Amino acid sequence: MSAAVEAYRAERAAQAKSVGRRRTDLAKAIRETEGKRARLERMLYELPYEQALAIPKQMAEIDAELAGLKVEEAAIDAALVTLHPQAAERYRTIVENLTGALALASHAAREGIEAVRSLIQEIVVTPGAPYTKPAVEIR
Known part of the structure; x- marks a missing residue:
C-alpha cells in the first residue's frame, strides 16, 4: 500500500x-x-x-x-485528488485491527466471513468532496 x-x-x-x-x-x-x-x-x-x-x-x-x-x-484543480500523507499507515492500521478481530472470531464466524468475502468481486472507493468521507461501493 x-x-x-x-x-x-x-x-x-x-x-x-x-x-x-x-x-x-x-x-x-x-x-x-x-x-x-x-x-x-x-x-x-x-x-x-x-x-x-x-x-x-x-x-x-x-x-x-x-x-x-x-x-x-x-x-483547473477539480481533477486533482490529494491523498493524506498518512493514508498508507492508516490503511495498514485498519487492516491489522481487522486481522486481529478476525483471529478472535469463532470458527462459525470465520466461515461466515469467508462466505461474505467470496461474494465480493470488487471494492470501488470514490473520493468525496474535500473533508468528507469517500463513497465505498462493494460489488
Missing part, C-alpha cells in the same frame, strides 16, 4: 506541475484578453462612428473568450 501511495504522490506531483504551468498560461491569456477588451473600449470612443460600429461585436467575442478562460481557470 505504501508503495502505491508513493507512486500516486509522484504522479500527482507531476500533474500538479503541469496544472501549475496551465494555470500560468491561463492567467497570461486572461490578462491579454482583458487588455484587448480595454483597447477596444478606448477605440470605441476614439474612432469615427462608422468604424466604431464593428467594435461591439468584437467586444462580445472577446467577452465570450474571457468567460471561457475564467471557467477553465476555476475548474
Whole structure:
C-alpha cells in the first residue's frame, strides 16, 4: 500500500506541475484578453462612428473568450485528488485491527466471513468532496 501511495504522490506531483504551468498560461491569456477588451473600449470612443460600429461585436467575442478562460481557470484543480500523507499507515492500521478481530472470531464466524468475502468481486472507493468521507461501493 505504501508503495502505491508513493507512486500516486509522484504522479500527482507531476500533474500538479503541469496544472501549475496551465494555470500560468491561463492567467497570461486572461490578462491579454482583458487588455484587448480595454483597447477596444478606448477605440470605441476614439474612432469615427462608422468604424466604431464593428467594435461591439468584437467586444462580445472577446467577452465570450474571457468567460471561457475564467471557467477553465476555476475548474483547473477539480481533477486533482490529494491523498493524506498518512493514508498508507492508516490503511495498514485498519487492516491489522481487522486481522486481529478476525483471529478472535469463532470458527462459525470465520466461515461466515469467508462466505461474505467470496461474494465480493470488487471494492470501488470514490473520493468525496474535500473533508468528507469517500463513497465505498462493494460489488
